[in-house]
Amino acid sequence: MAPRCALDDLPDAGVLTHDGLAPRGDGRVLVLACGALAREILALIRLNAWGHMDLACLPAILHNHPDRIPDAVQGAVEKHRSDYDRIFVAYADCGTGGALARLCDTLGVEMIAAPHCYAFFEGTDAFVARAEDEFTAFYLTDFLTRQFDAFVIKPLGLDRHPELRDAYFGHYTKLVYQAQTDDPALTAKAKAAAATLGLAFERRFTGYGDLARALATQG
Incomplete structure:
Protein backbone atom coordinates (compact mmCIF):
# COMPACT_ATOMS: atom_id res chain seq x y z
CA MET A 1 0.00 0.00 0.00
CA ALA A 2 1.45 3.35 -1.00
CA PRO A 3 1.99 6.13 1.54
CA ARG A 4 -0.88 8.53 2.01
CA CYS A 5 -0.67 12.29 1.67
CA ALA A 6 -3.23 15.08 1.89
CA LEU A 7 -0.84 17.16 -0.26
CA ASP A 8 -1.14 20.06 2.15
CA ASP A 9 1.74 21.58 4.06
CA LEU A 10 2.61 19.55 7.13
CA PRO A 11 3.91 22.08 9.67
CA ASP A 12 4.83 19.39 12.21
CA ALA A 13 6.70 17.28 9.63
CA GLY A 14 4.39 14.35 10.36
CA VAL A 15 5.51 11.12 8.70
CA LEU A 16 3.41 9.65 5.91
CA THR A 17 3.85 5.86 6.04
CA HIS A 18 2.01 2.74 5.03
CA ASP A 19 0.28 2.36 8.37
CA GLY A 20 0.55 5.86 9.83
CA LEU A 21 3.23 4.79 12.31
CA ALA A 22 6.92 5.58 12.06
CA PRO A 23 8.74 2.24 11.57
CA ARG A 24 12.07 1.45 13.16
CA GLY A 25 15.13 -0.05 11.48
CA ASP A 26 14.84 -2.58 8.64
CA GLY A 27 16.65 -0.35 6.13
CA ARG A 28 13.96 2.28 6.11
CA VAL A 29 14.61 5.73 4.68
CA LEU A 30 12.82 8.94 5.57
CA VAL A 31 12.66 11.54 2.83
CA LEU A 32 12.43 14.93 4.52
CA ALA A 33 11.07 17.24 1.87
CA CYS A 34 9.71 20.64 1.05
CA GLY A 35 5.92 20.45 0.94
CA ALA A 36 6.07 21.70 -2.66
CA LEU A 37 7.54 18.31 -3.64
CA ALA A 38 5.07 16.06 -1.82
CA ARG A 39 2.97 15.10 -4.84
CA GLU A 40 6.02 14.35 -7.00
CA ILE A 41 7.82 12.32 -4.33
CA LEU A 42 4.75 10.23 -3.56
CA ALA A 43 4.30 9.61 -7.28
CA LEU A 44 7.90 8.39 -7.54
CA ILE A 45 7.50 6.16 -4.48
CA ARG A 46 4.44 4.54 -6.04
CA LEU A 47 5.96 4.28 -9.52
CA ASN A 48 9.15 2.63 -8.28
CA ALA A 49 7.57 0.56 -5.48
CA TRP A 50 9.98 2.04 -2.93
CA GLY A 51 8.24 0.36 -0.01
CA HIS A 52 11.16 1.12 2.30
CA MET A 53 10.72 4.87 1.90
CA ASP A 54 8.53 7.26 3.90
CA LEU A 55 7.93 10.97 3.51
CA ALA A 56 7.78 13.90 5.91
CA CYS A 57 7.14 17.42 4.65
CA LEU A 58 7.96 20.86 5.93
CA PRO A 59 5.74 23.79 4.88
CA ALA A 60 6.34 24.92 1.32
CA ILE A 61 5.86 28.52 2.42
CA LEU A 62 9.31 28.34 4.05
CA HIS A 63 10.62 29.25 0.60
CA ASN A 64 9.40 32.77 1.29
CA HIS A 65 11.77 32.76 4.31
CA PRO A 66 14.76 30.61 3.25
CA ASP A 67 16.74 31.64 6.33
CA ARG A 68 14.29 29.52 8.35
CA ILE A 69 14.79 26.34 6.32
CA PRO A 70 17.96 25.06 8.06
CA ASP A 71 16.46 25.29 11.56
CA ALA A 72 13.28 23.58 10.40
CA VAL A 73 15.28 20.79 8.75
CA GLN A 74 17.45 20.34 11.82
CA GLY A 75 14.42 20.05 14.07
CA ALA A 76 12.81 17.45 11.82
CA VAL A 77 16.02 15.41 11.46
CA GLU A 78 16.49 15.35 15.23
CA LYS A 79 12.84 14.40 15.74
CA HIS A 80 12.90 11.42 13.36
CA ARG A 81 16.52 10.25 13.29
CA SER A 82 16.05 7.42 15.79
CA ASP A 83 13.22 5.90 13.76
CA TYR A 84 15.14 5.46 10.48
CA ASP A 85 18.35 4.00 9.18
CA ARG A 86 18.81 7.01 6.87
CA ILE A 87 17.29 10.42 6.34
CA PHE A 88 17.50 12.06 2.93
CA VAL A 89 16.83 15.81 2.71
CA ALA A 90 14.83 16.56 -0.44
CA TYR A 91 15.81 20.20 -0.58
CA ALA A 92 18.37 21.91 -2.76
CA ASP A 93 20.09 25.05 -1.48
CA CYS A 94 16.82 26.92 -1.95
CA GLY A 95 18.17 30.35 -1.10
CA THR A 96 19.94 29.39 2.13
CA GLY A 97 23.33 30.55 0.84
CA GLY A 98 25.02 27.24 1.61
CA ALA A 99 23.71 27.09 5.18
CA LEU A 100 21.58 24.02 4.52
CA ALA A 101 24.47 22.09 2.95
CA ARG A 102 26.70 22.93 5.92
CA LEU A 103 23.98 21.78 8.31
CA CYS A 104 23.47 18.51 6.45
CA ASP A 105 27.21 17.86 6.57
CA THR A 106 27.15 18.44 10.33
CA LEU A 107 24.14 16.18 10.80
CA GLY A 108 25.58 13.51 8.52
CA VAL A 109 22.60 13.41 6.14
CA GLU A 110 22.48 13.70 2.35
CA MET A 111 20.61 16.36 0.38
CA ILE A 112 19.98 17.13 -3.28
CA ALA A 113 22.97 18.78 -4.94
CA ALA A 114 21.37 21.68 -6.81
CA PRO A 115 20.73 25.40 -6.31
CA HIS A 116 16.93 25.05 -6.29
CA CYS A 117 14.03 22.91 -7.52
Whole structure:
Protein backbone atom coordinates (compact mmCIF):
# COMPACT_ATOMS: atom_id res chain seq x y z
CA MET A 1 0.00 0.00 0.00
CA ALA A 2 1.45 3.35 -1.00
CA PRO A 3 1.99 6.13 1.54
CA ARG A 4 -0.88 8.53 2.01
CA CYS A 5 -0.67 12.29 1.67
CA ALA A 6 -3.23 15.08 1.89
CA LEU A 7 -0.84 17.16 -0.26
CA ASP A 8 -1.14 20.06 2.15
CA ASP A 9 1.74 21.58 4.06
CA LEU A 10 2.61 19.55 7.13
CA PRO A 11 3.91 22.08 9.67
CA ASP A 12 4.83 19.39 12.21
CA ALA A 13 6.70 17.28 9.63
CA GLY A 14 4.39 14.35 10.36
CA VAL A 15 5.51 11.12 8.70
CA LEU A 16 3.41 9.65 5.91
CA THR A 17 3.85 5.86 6.04
CA HIS A 18 2.01 2.74 5.03
CA ASP A 19 0.28 2.36 8.37
CA GLY A 20 0.55 5.86 9.83
CA LEU A 21 3.23 4.79 12.31
CA ALA A 22 6.92 5.58 12.06
CA PRO A 23 8.74 2.24 11.57
CA ARG A 24 12.07 1.45 13.16
CA GLY A 25 15.13 -0.05 11.48
CA ASP A 26 14.84 -2.58 8.64
CA GLY A 27 16.65 -0.35 6.13
CA ARG A 28 13.96 2.28 6.11
CA VAL A 29 14.61 5.73 4.68
CA LEU A 30 12.82 8.94 5.57
CA VAL A 31 12.66 11.54 2.83
CA LEU A 32 12.43 14.93 4.52
CA ALA A 33 11.07 17.24 1.87
CA CYS A 34 9.71 20.64 1.05
CA GLY A 35 5.92 20.45 0.94
CA ALA A 36 6.07 21.70 -2.66
CA LEU A 37 7.54 18.31 -3.64
CA ALA A 38 5.07 16.06 -1.82
CA ARG A 39 2.97 15.10 -4.84
CA GLU A 40 6.02 14.35 -7.00
CA ILE A 41 7.82 12.32 -4.33
CA LEU A 42 4.75 10.23 -3.56
CA ALA A 43 4.30 9.61 -7.28
CA LEU A 44 7.90 8.39 -7.54
CA ILE A 45 7.50 6.16 -4.48
CA ARG A 46 4.44 4.54 -6.04
CA LEU A 47 5.96 4.28 -9.52
CA ASN A 48 9.15 2.63 -8.28
CA ALA A 49 7.57 0.56 -5.48
CA TRP A 50 9.98 2.04 -2.93
CA GLY A 51 8.24 0.36 -0.01
CA HIS A 52 11.16 1.12 2.30
CA MET A 53 10.72 4.87 1.90
CA ASP A 54 8.53 7.26 3.90
CA LEU A 55 7.93 10.97 3.51
CA ALA A 56 7.78 13.90 5.91
CA CYS A 57 7.14 17.42 4.65
CA LEU A 58 7.96 20.86 5.93
CA PRO A 59 5.74 23.79 4.88
CA ALA A 60 6.34 24.92 1.32
CA ILE A 61 5.86 28.52 2.42
CA LEU A 62 9.31 28.34 4.05
CA HIS A 63 10.62 29.25 0.60
CA ASN A 64 9.40 32.77 1.29
CA HIS A 65 11.77 32.76 4.31
CA PRO A 66 14.76 30.61 3.25
CA ASP A 67 16.74 31.64 6.33
CA ARG A 68 14.29 29.52 8.35
CA ILE A 69 14.79 26.34 6.32
CA PRO A 70 17.96 25.06 8.06
CA ASP A 71 16.46 25.29 11.56
CA ALA A 72 13.28 23.58 10.40
CA VAL A 73 15.28 20.79 8.75
CA GLN A 74 17.45 20.34 11.82
CA GLY A 75 14.42 20.05 14.07
CA ALA A 76 12.81 17.45 11.82
CA VAL A 77 16.02 15.41 11.46
CA GLU A 78 16.49 15.35 15.23
CA LYS A 79 12.84 14.40 15.74
CA HIS A 80 12.90 11.42 13.36
CA ARG A 81 16.52 10.25 13.29
CA SER A 82 16.05 7.42 15.79
CA ASP A 83 13.22 5.90 13.76
CA TYR A 84 15.14 5.46 10.48
CA ASP A 85 18.35 4.00 9.18
CA ARG A 86 18.81 7.01 6.87
CA ILE A 87 17.29 10.42 6.34
CA PHE A 88 17.50 12.06 2.93
CA VAL A 89 16.83 15.81 2.71
CA ALA A 90 14.83 16.56 -0.44
CA TYR A 91 15.81 20.20 -0.58
CA ALA A 92 18.37 21.91 -2.76
CA ASP A 93 20.09 25.05 -1.48
CA CYS A 94 16.82 26.92 -1.95
CA GLY A 95 18.17 30.35 -1.10
CA THR A 96 19.94 29.39 2.13
CA GLY A 97 23.33 30.55 0.84
CA GLY A 98 25.02 27.24 1.61
CA ALA A 99 23.71 27.09 5.18
CA LEU A 100 21.58 24.02 4.52
CA ALA A 101 24.47 22.09 2.95
CA ARG A 102 26.70 22.93 5.92
CA LEU A 103 23.98 21.78 8.31
CA CYS A 104 23.47 18.51 6.45
CA ASP A 105 27.21 17.86 6.57
CA THR A 106 27.15 18.44 10.33
CA LEU A 107 24.14 16.18 10.80
CA GLY A 108 25.58 13.51 8.52
CA VAL A 109 22.60 13.41 6.14
CA GLU A 110 22.48 13.70 2.35
CA MET A 111 20.61 16.36 0.38
CA ILE A 112 19.98 17.13 -3.28
CA ALA A 113 22.97 18.78 -4.94
CA ALA A 114 21.37 21.68 -6.81
CA PRO A 115 20.73 25.40 -6.31
CA HIS A 116 16.93 25.05 -6.29
CA CYS A 117 14.03 22.91 -7.52
CA TYR A 118 13.87 24.64 -10.91
CA ALA A 119 17.38 23.36 -11.56
CA PHE A 120 16.87 19.79 -10.43
CA PHE A 121 13.54 19.40 -12.23
CA GLU A 122 15.13 20.46 -15.50
CA GLY A 123 18.39 18.69 -14.71
CA THR A 124 20.98 20.86 -13.02
CA ASP A 125 23.53 20.67 -15.85
CA ALA A 126 20.91 21.64 -18.44
CA PHE A 127 19.57 24.43 -16.25
CA VAL A 128 23.02 25.90 -15.63
CA ALA A 129 23.80 25.74 -19.35
CA ARG A 130 20.69 27.84 -20.06
CA ALA A 131 21.13 30.23 -17.15
CA GLU A 132 23.02 32.99 -18.95
CA ASP A 133 20.30 33.23 -21.59
CA GLU A 134 17.42 32.99 -19.12
CA PHE A 135 18.21 35.44 -16.37
CA THR A 136 14.99 37.28 -17.25
CA ALA A 137 12.82 34.14 -16.96
CA PHE A 138 10.31 33.55 -14.17
CA TYR A 139 9.73 29.86 -13.43
CA LEU A 140 6.71 27.89 -12.32
CA THR A 141 6.53 24.18 -11.45
CA ASP A 142 3.35 22.12 -11.24
CA PHE A 143 3.07 23.00 -7.56
CA LEU A 144 3.58 26.72 -8.07
CA THR A 145 1.11 26.71 -10.94
CA ARG A 146 -1.53 25.16 -8.70
CA GLN A 147 -0.66 27.56 -5.89
CA PHE A 148 0.03 30.65 -8.01
CA ASP A 149 -2.36 32.92 -6.11
CA ALA A 150 -1.22 31.70 -2.68
CA PHE A 151 2.52 31.81 -3.37
CA VAL A 152 2.88 34.67 -5.86
CA ILE A 153 -0.13 36.98 -6.11
CA LYS A 154 -1.12 37.29 -2.45
CA PRO A 155 2.37 37.43 -0.85
CA LEU A 156 3.32 40.23 -3.26
CA GLY A 157 0.06 42.06 -2.60
CA LEU A 158 -0.92 41.99 -6.26
CA ASP A 159 -4.47 40.97 -5.36
CA ARG A 160 -4.81 44.32 -3.56
CA HIS A 161 -2.45 46.44 -5.65
CA PRO A 162 -2.27 45.08 -9.21
CA GLU A 163 -0.54 48.29 -10.28
CA LEU A 164 2.61 46.95 -8.60
CA ARG A 165 2.95 44.20 -11.20
CA ASP A 166 5.48 46.02 -13.36
CA ALA A 167 7.53 47.03 -10.33
CA TYR A 168 7.98 43.35 -9.50
CA PHE A 169 8.07 41.82 -12.98
CA GLY A 170 9.09 44.62 -15.31
CA HIS A 171 12.55 43.14 -15.81
CA TYR A 172 11.27 39.67 -16.64
CA THR A 173 10.55 38.75 -20.25
CA LYS A 174 8.95 35.32 -20.08
CA LEU A 175 7.37 32.76 -17.78
CA VAL A 176 8.74 29.24 -18.15
CA TYR A 177 6.38 26.52 -16.96
CA GLN A 178 8.45 23.49 -16.02
CA ALA A 179 5.81 20.78 -16.31
CA GLN A 180 6.26 17.64 -14.24
CA THR A 181 3.11 16.12 -15.76
CA ASP A 182 1.16 16.32 -19.01
CA ASP A 183 -1.90 18.12 -17.67
CA PRO A 184 -3.75 20.44 -20.08
CA ALA A 185 -5.56 22.13 -17.20
CA LEU A 186 -2.27 23.00 -15.49
CA THR A 187 -0.83 24.23 -18.78
CA ALA A 188 -3.83 26.53 -19.21
CA LYS A 189 -3.41 27.78 -15.64
CA ALA A 190 0.30 28.48 -16.21
CA LYS A 191 -0.49 30.31 -19.44
CA ALA A 192 -3.04 32.43 -17.57
CA ALA A 193 -0.40 33.19 -14.93
CA ALA A 194 1.96 34.43 -17.65
CA ALA A 195 -0.78 36.70 -18.98
CA THR A 196 -1.46 38.02 -15.48
CA LEU A 197 2.20 38.95 -15.14
CA GLY A 198 2.43 40.36 -18.66
CA LEU A 199 5.06 37.82 -19.73
CA ALA A 200 5.57 35.61 -22.75
CA PHE A 201 4.80 31.96 -22.08
CA GLU A 202 6.92 28.83 -22.61
CA ARG A 203 6.02 25.32 -21.52
CA ARG A 204 8.95 22.98 -20.94
CA PHE A 205 8.21 19.37 -20.00
CA THR A 206 10.80 18.29 -17.44
CA GLY A 207 9.21 15.32 -15.70
CA TYR A 208 10.87 14.68 -12.35
CA GLY A 209 14.42 15.32 -13.55
CA ASP A 210 17.20 14.96 -11.01
CA LEU A 211 14.66 14.48 -8.21
CA ALA A 212 14.00 10.97 -9.48
CA ARG A 213 17.70 10.22 -9.80
CA ALA A 214 18.46 11.57 -6.32
CA LEU A 215 15.75 9.44 -4.68
CA ALA A 216 16.86 6.37 -6.62
CA THR A 217 20.22 6.54 -4.81
CA GLN A 218 18.35 5.89 -1.56
CA GLY A 219 17.16 2.46 -2.66
